Amino acid sequence: MSFISHPAILSAEARARLLLKGELLVQRQVQPMLDLCEYALNLSKTVFQPFEPEYAHQCLSITEYSNRITLLCKAFSNEKRVRQILAHLLDVLGIEKSDAFCDRFVLRIVPPEGGHQTDRAKKLWAHRDTWCSNVYQQINLWAPICPISRTRTITLFPDYWLKPIANNSEDWDIAELRRSRHCNNKSQYPTIPSLLEETRGVRVSVIAEPGDMVAFSGTHLHESTVDDSLRARISFDFRVVNLRDMQSGLSAPNCDGRAKNVNSDWFCRFTDNTSLLEVL
Numbered sequence: 001m002s003f004i005s006h007p008a009i010l011s012a013e014a015r016a017r018l019l020l021k022g023e024l025l026v027q028r029q030v031q032p033m034l035d036l037c038e039y040a041l042n043l044s045k046t047v048f049q050p051f052e053p054e055y056a057h058q059c060l061s062i063t064e065y066s067n068r069i070t071l072l073c074k075a076f077s078n079e080k081r082v083r084q085i086l087a088h089l090l091d092v093l094g095i096e097k098s099d100a101f102c103d104r105f106v107l108r109i110v111p112p113e114g115g116h117q118t119d120r121a122k123k124l125w126a127h128r129d130t131w132c133s134n135v136y137q138q139i140n141l142w143a144p145i146c147p148i149s150r151t152r153t154i155t156l157f158p159d160y161w162l163k164p165i166a167n168n169s170e171d172w173d174i175a176e177l178r179r180s181r182h183c184n185n186k187s188q189y190p191t192i193p194s195l196l197e198e199t200r201g202v203r204v205s206v207i208a209e210p211g212d213m214v215a216f217s218g219t220h221l222h223e224s225t226v227d228d229s230l231r232a233r234i235s236f237d238f239r240v241v242n243l244r245d246m247q248s249g250l251s252a253p254n255c256d257g258r259a260k261n262v263n264s265d266w267f268c269r270f271t272d273n274t275s276l277l278e279v280l
């Protein structure tokens with residue numbers, strides 16, 4: 001994997017070919033991401049007032065912090081303005097909106113390890129998203145909302161692009177997770193499958209500025225890094241499957257994912273919310 005800072009405009013297909021071969025693309029200062037940062041930061045400030053969103057975990061009880069995060073994340077994912085900005089982002093990426101199948105829009109706040117980590121706001125251990133989705137055309141778009149550092153970012157493990165790592169993806173079921181969360185706010189069902197061995201080798205901790213857009217295949221092994229002792233990491237993630245990539249046979253490799261089902265219903269068409277499952 002190479003770390004490509006690519007100011008040139010790529011076609012959607014050219015970008016997908018690079019990403020599904022394991023490249024990491026960082027597009028600097030993309031207007032929709034600048035707009036999204038401004039919007040998300042203002043919304044976060046409103047929800048956490050009078051505290052600064054990056055430091056609110058130091059000032060609020062864990063219950064109050066968790067309640068405000070739930071409110072913020074729901075408001076963000078349902079906001080019309082966020083949808084407008086992401087429509088602009090898809091235009092910039094050259095992806096036809098009627099071909100774009102997306103997961104929900106996620107504003108993620110991860111406080112430092114050691115305190116105030118909740119089900120919605122916690123460090124995620126190393127995983128491949130495709131252990132869950134089982135859709136090998138999935139692209140992850142990730143962006144910092146506030147400045148990040150090498151110890152407060154997202155980390156990829158490129159050595160595992162083609163190398164298996166022991167995991168329990170065959171035992172994890174998204175339907176179980178949904179059932180568990182529906183029945184119980186404090187669901188104990190793991191958010192993602194678990195690693196069954198330690199990671200080794202190269203770690204790439206992404207450095208990007210608010211306004212930059214980081215793109216990588218959902219097949220890459222990655223984790224949250226939140227070792228900074230003071231500030232929470234505030235970031236945005238957006239998982240998208242371009243139907244054209246599926247139709248043209250593009251795919252990332254699968255070396256160790258053993259999910260029993262293909263969870264294409266996870267992704268819905270940007271324009272009318274039709275499930276990917278219904279169009280395949």
Ligand SMILES: [Fe+2]
Pocket residue numbers: 127128129222
């Ligand atoms: Fe992930």
